[in-house]
């Protein structure tokens with residue numbers, strides 16, 4: 001059942017993810033239904049486990065009106081289960097307390113998994129209402145469990161004698177995990193503090209929901225409307241077609257609409273020649289949810305960081321970041337600050353050097369302006385062409401979506417792990433675009449179901465992410481149902497979907513999360529798949545990105561959509577040669593966001609600004625960290641930084657933290673022969689199948705045979721020369 005504050009639904013799934021910085025659905029605590037449920041009206045598809053293969057959700061039967069009754073009944077059943085465990089006359093045992101909890105709350109998990117997945121990918125007004133209504137109720141429900149004194153006394157008694165219980169390693173770890181979860185949630189607080197904590201949690205759940213709903217609405221409202229085609233000079237025909245289609249879908253026939261993606265940077269900026277339009281797009285992006293009006297998030301942020309700081313203090317931590325990081329592989333604020341501070345100066349120095357290259361071109365063209373954030377992408381493409389004779393647009397015809405999926409993503413997984421894929425058209429989906437594949441092991445045994453939801457929509461949050469509809473557990477007898485989400489603009493009818501190189505890499509990245517979920521082979525649902533520390537969860541997915549550009553894989557999928565011609569070697573060489581290009585920008589914009597996240601969460605409640613002070617706080621934090629370089633704004637500004645108002649608070653550093661392990665592992669694969677079954681099996685056995693059932697860094701050592709080394713990361717990002 002959902003018993004962690006980071007849990008299921010409301011909070012964990014509120015965060016938004018983007019390429020190549022995305023995330024899985026974080027520590028999964030929800031789980032699939034497989035237990036007995038009371039006889040109930042058959043009309044509600046959540047009341048009983050889905051009868052479909054793998055307990056695949058009955059998307060064709062689920063109606064918006066089903067959610068609230070399922071949440072209510074799920075919480076009631078779960079309360080009864082927890083009361084029975086907490087109030088039992090039997091002495092507490094591992095089985096009757098902790099395993100019993102692992103088996104509880106199945107209905108609530110079923111509805112939470114589906115609801116919060118669809119609330120992210122295919123929402124509507126009715127669902128947004130349900131989300132706003134349920135967020136504080138679910139938070140209160142979790143507190144009812146986590147702050148239940150009798151229940152904690154039983155868990156503590158088991159924890160205290162764990163050495164004498166003759167438990168296997170995974171079970172022993174589960175005892176420790178439960179104890180830690182409860183203590184971190186406030187189980188040791190006095191009654192008055194517990195009451196205050198419950199109020200804080202409920203308010204934070206409401207704020208988190210409001211933040212994500214404001215952002216979705218504001219992002220849609222701020223899509224840039226263009227009156228005439230001549231203003232779009234520079235955009236590809238495909239992109240113009242997509243802008244025209246987007247206008248039609250908004251009843252703006254004859255006009256063009258450029259929707260905003262979730263990051264500060266926007267794809268159209270790379271090719272639009274019209275500077276005024278570029279500035280309009282950039283401003284719309286950067287000012288999202290902070291310029292007043294109905295969907296302004298400044299007050300939400302101010303309230304949230306203050307409450308987080310207050311809660312951290314109650315729980316005995318100096319600040320929210322200290323509270324969060326104590327449970328991550330990083331371990332402390334100092335460790336994270338040290339890594340970020342080490343990377344910032346060389347990253348900004350590289351970005352300034354890149355800006356100088358850009359400025360030369362602007363000057364040479366007679367532009368009488370200094371490079372700004374709105375110009376960076378446009379001129380950096382010119383520099384790229386000049387230095388590498390490479391135009392990103394040249395690549396897209398070689399990256400047709402179905403080809404990338406089947407002959408790239410799936411092909412690499414087959415070569416490494418022997419798994420095969422068969423499309424299932426018999427299972428219901430929530431939109432016609434969604435595809436479902438059954439995944440088989442090399443010996444033909446069933447492994448998992450995999451959902452592919454790659455297209456952008458106005459009712460889908462930005463970025464890319466993975467989630468589990470059904471997590472694996474041998475205790476519950478469940479096999480995984482995992483989904484991948486991207487935001488690829490849908491082409492006009494009849495046109496092929498041609499991906500950018502970045503989108504291709506993102507597809508491999510998200511599939512790395514999917515593999516982590518599908519290969520999971522653990523007993524307890526608490527440890528399934530991606531239920532690992534947040535600063536570890538991005539590691540397997542980042543490793544999987546390496547196969548996108550692996551010659552044998554690339555040769556297999558990068559074929560011209562019309563002619564079938566392979567991507568020319570010369571073009572490929574240019575791609576490889578340009579890999580470190582613009583890394584000063586990429587690293588600086590990432591670090592800007594990561595440092596902002598830490599700044600917001602390394603304060604006391606008294607230091608939290610009011611709504612009016614949010615932007616000033618942001619500016620001061622960037623300046624203090626040495627990343628206040630206007631042409632390179634943070635990848636997310638505070639008011640549209642979904643990661644940190646949802647499940648990734650104080651955790652955005654995790655991408656680069658994971659990248660240390662990733663870059664190191666890429667070296668391991670290269671040193672051991674690359675794309676081989678032996679290497680795949682080794683990665684699967686030692687790491688991908690283990691979920692959170694063992695210490696994360698121990699898993700890494702089991703795989704790589706050594707300690708993490710930061711050098712490959714610095715080399716990859718071109719930061720070696722200025723970093724000691």
Ligand SMILES: [Zn+2]
Nearest residue numbers: 022023024541
């Ligand atoms: Zn990710």
